[in-house]
Amino acid sequence: MRLLLVEDSKRLQTSLQRGLRKSGYAVDVTGDGEEGRWLSESNNYDVIILDLMLPRLDGLSLLRQLRASHRATHVLILTARDTVEDRVSGLQAGADDYLIKPFAFEELLARVQALCRRSYQRKNPRIVIGDLQIDTAARRVTSKGRNIELTPREFMLLEYLVLRRGEVLSRSEIEAHIYPDSAELMSNAVDSAVCTLRRKIDSDRPGARIRTRRGMGYVFESTSE
Amino acid sequence: MKSIRARLTLSLGVLFFFSWCFGGLAVYLTLRSEMTAEFDRALRASTEALAGLSEQSQGAFDFDPAPEVMSRFERRDRPEYFQIWAANGTTLVRSPSLRQADLPRLAGTLSAPHLWNLILPDGLRGRAIGLRFPPKQDEDTPPAGLVHEVTLVMASHREELGNRLGLIKSVLLLAGAGTAVATVLVVTLVVRRGLWPLSQLAERATTIDASSLGERFASKKMPDEVSQISRRLNDLMARLEGSFTREKRFSGDVAHELRTPIAELRTLAEVALRWPDDVAATRKVLQDALEIALQMESLVAGLLTLARCEAGLLAVHPEAIPIEELIREILHSLAREIEAKRLAVTLHVPESTCWLTDRVALRSMVTNLLANAVQHSPSGSAIQLHIESGVPAGRLRISNATKELAQEDLPQLFERFWRKDGARSSNANCGLGLALTRAYAQALGMTFRAELTDDSEITFELSGAQTCEAREAHQTFLAPNE
Numbered sequence: 001m002r003l004l005l006v007e008d009s010k011r012l013q014t015s016l017q018r019g020l021r022k023s024g025y026a027v028d029v030t031g032d033g034e035e036g037r038w039l040s041e042s043n044n045y046d047v048i049i050l051d052l053m054l055p056r057l058d059g060l061s062l063l064r065q066l067r068a069s070h071r072a073t074h075v076l077i078l079t080a081r082d083t084v085e086d087r088v089s090g091l092q093a094g095a096d097d098y099l100i101k102p103f104a105f106e107e108l109l110a111r112v113q114a115l116c117r118r119s120y121q122r123k124n125p126r127i128v129i130g131d132l133q134i135d136t137a138a139r140r141v142t143s144k145g146r147n148i149e150l151t152p153r154e155f156m157l158l159e160y161l162v163l164r165r166g167e168v169l170s171r172s173e174i175e176a177h178i179y180p181d182s183a184e185l186m187s188n189a190v191d192s193a194v195c196t197l198r199r200k201i202d203s204d205r206p207g208a209r210i211r212t213r214r215g216m217g218y219v220f221e222s223t224s225e
Numbered sequence: 226m227k228s229i230r231a232r233l234t235l236s237l238g239v240l241f242f243f244s245w246c247f248g249g250l251a252v253y254l255t256l257r258s259e260m261t262a263e264f265d266r267a268l269r270a271s272t273e274a275l276a277g278l279s280e281q282s283q284g285a286f287d288f289d290p291a292p293e294v295m296s297r298f299e300r301r302d303r304p305e306y307f308q309i310w311a312a313n314g315t316t317l318v319r320s321p322s323l324r325q326a327d328l329p330r331l332a333g334t335l336s337a338p339h340l341w342n343l344i345l346p347d348g349l350r351g352r353a354i355g356l357r358f359p360p361k362q363d364e365d366t367p368p369a370g371l372v373h374e375v376t377l378v379m380a381s382h383r384e385e386l387g388n389r390l391g392l393i394k395s396v397l398l399l400a401g402a403g404t405a406v407a408t409v410l411v412v413t414l415v416v417r418r419g420l421w422p423l424s425q426l427a428e429r430a431t432t433i434d435a436s437s438l439g440e441r442f443a444s445k446k447m448p449d450e451v452s453q454i455s456r457r458l459n460d461l462m463a464r465l466e467g468s469f470t471r472e473k474r475f476s477g478d479v480a481h482e483l484r485t486p487i488a489e490l491r492t493l494a495e496v497a498l499r500w501p502d503d504v505a506a507t508r509k510v511l512q513d514a515l516e517i518a519l520q521m522e523s524l525v526a527g528l529l530t531l532a533r534c535e536a537g538l539l540a541v542h543p544e545a546i547p548i549e550e551l552i553r554e555i556l557h558s559l560a561r562e563i564e565a566k567r568l569a570v571t572l573h574v575p576e577s578t579c580w581l582t583d584r585v586a587l588r589s590m591v592t593n594l595l596a597n598a599v600q601h602s603p604s605g606s607a608i609q610l611h612i613e614s615g616v617p618a619g620r621l622r623i624s625n626a627t628k629e630l631a632q633e634d635l636p637q638l639f640e641r642f643w644r645k646d647g648a649r650s651s652n653a654n655c656g657l658g659l660a661l662t663r664a665y666a667q668a669l670g671m672t673f674r675a676e677l678t679d680d681s682e683i684t685f686e687l688s689g690a691q692t693c694e695a696r697e698a699h700q701t702f703l704a705p706n707e
Contacts, residue, residue, distance in 0.1 A: 009485055011489040011513045012488060101484045102490075104491070
């Protein structure tokens with residue numbers, strides 16, 4: 001899952017970025033409203049975490065412009081403005097959620113997860129595909145009851161492939177979704193990540209759940225369910 | 226009674242009622258007096274005509290009226306009456322209408338006859354005239370003996386006069402009642418129409434609440450009196466709107482200034498506790514936490530000082546302060562920032578300038594002003610600092626170039642937490658510096674103001690400081706009396 005954090009407080013930027021990355025999200029960060037608008041229009045984010053008081057372009061204007069350009073990205077407003085008026089105007093401008101500072105990181109994480117599920121029209125955080133069970137809330141994967149240890153990035157890759165199972169996803173698409181813009185990648189980073197993931201989730205069964213479509217990309221076989 | 230409409234209606238109704246009563250009474254009394262006088266003149270003319278028919282011949286009284294004269298005293302319906310007495314009271318003649326009855330024997334002179342009301346022998350109301358006169362002598366017969374005066378009383382019915390006066394009275398009363406009713410209706414209507422703009426104003430006022438303070442009352446097409454009220458109300462609305470906007474902005478600013486560092490602190494701590502393995506990150510968290518604590522400490526100290534100043538609780542300890550020395554100390558503390566921005570600071574301070582004021586407050590004010598100038602001046606620009614000393618008061622002016630401020634920002638410049646940057650991104654200050662400077666200035670009896678020139682130069686001026694020269698001059702002035 002790829003997130004955009006638009007927050008002008010450097011300290012919040014740092015700690016939220018760290019926490020969200022550790023939780024398995026690819027996070028792009030900016031502290032400027034104009035740059036936030038440009039990033040949100042140039043990339044496909046699953047969720048945008050948006051502060052309201054921003055330099056150059058305030059959060060509400062950014063949100064309105066995003067909606068005016070028919071972008072359906074889920075937006076969570078994260079702000080110190082706590083009045084009913086502020087909340088109503090934020091939600092009416094097109095926000096999907098509204099969280100007031102100070103907040104619990106756990107709560108922010110839960111709300112981001114909920115918005116990510118909504119991106120893929122799912123309400124249940126648990127995904128069951130045959131022997132494979134994925135708990136997107138607890139970030140845990142089991143196969144035939146056996147716990148599979150995955151790094152945050154591997155979990156992100158698996159979650160993305162599973163949520164789009166049956167669809168062929170190109171390397172660049174996967175790369176854009178699980179790595180932040182700032183990451184410096186080797187040319188075979190996606191291939192090597194898929195290879196590692198295959199080894200971990202298919203070690204106890206014959207055949208691979210993640211298939212390679214030569215020249216096109218990867219697909220998580222929906223028939224394997 | 227609190228209703229203007231009811232009070233005006235009642236007052237105008239009562240006024241019209243009493244005016245009508247007095248007017249009607251005056252008309253009635255005048256008419257009655259005139260009609261009675263007219264009646265009396267006719268009665269007197271008739272009496273004088275009767276007196277003219279009386280003669281005295283050789284001591285005997287002779288009265289020989291013509292039949293047409295006597296017809297008035299002989300008719301059956303409402304006849305007139307007369308009676309003539311000799312000086313000794315013997316009735317000489319009486320009208321046939323009197324039969325055997327007598328009229329009262331009251332009389333005045335021929336020139337001033339006596340007139341009075343009475344009940345006539347037929348029981349109806351009448352009016353009588355009595356006069357004494359000497360009957361004329363028969364021209365053919367020379368007077369023989371003493372000429373005696375006789376008394377003539379004539380009476381006539383005054384029923385017709387009474388009826389006419391009664392009719393006038395009734396007409397006046399009816400007209401009065403009609404006018405009173407019409408007055409109440411007209412006054413009610415006029416007052417209602419007159420007060421309609423006020424009702425409109427009240428109706429408009431009921432639709433205005435905190436969310437619609439931008440609306441205004443109509444003042445055009447209104448009567449002058451109401452238009453004045455509308456204008457005053459609009460002024461009040463403008464002031465209220467300004468206060469609400471400031472209050473709202475202040476609440477938002479306070480929320481941001483207090484909530485953001487708390488959110489930073491909480492997120493730092495939660496993320497660090499959740500992933501404690503990264504030592505470098507944890508060390509950075511601790512550094513950030515310390516910075517946040519210092520920032521909040523400064524904010525709380527600023528707010529407390531402001532509260533103390535506003536409550537008049539700031540303890541002021543005046544002492545002689547060499548101003549140049551103080552400014553150089555402050556500039557020294559800002560040297561790194563000044564150098565980083567390549568700012569040229571020019572100081573114009575008269576030699577040995579000394580102010581008599583509170584050192585802590587003055588240092589805080591000048592530090593705020595200089596730090597602001599350094600922070601907001603464009604790189605490579607100049608900061609001018611002028612001190613004027615002498616008697617009676619000293620003045621400090623700090624000018625620097627600015628690209629951020631506009632004239633409309635000046636009224637908000639000294640408000641707590643106001644920042645030109647709506648995002649409030651900078652952690653360098655929290656927007657209390659100028660508010661604090663103004664509060665200190667007020668506590669020290671100084672004046673603090675700002676002006677922005679067209680060439681984008683902002684000047685802050687602190688004036689009214691007591692100088693040491695002023696104190697010495699004052700003491701010298703007092704010395705001869707000591």
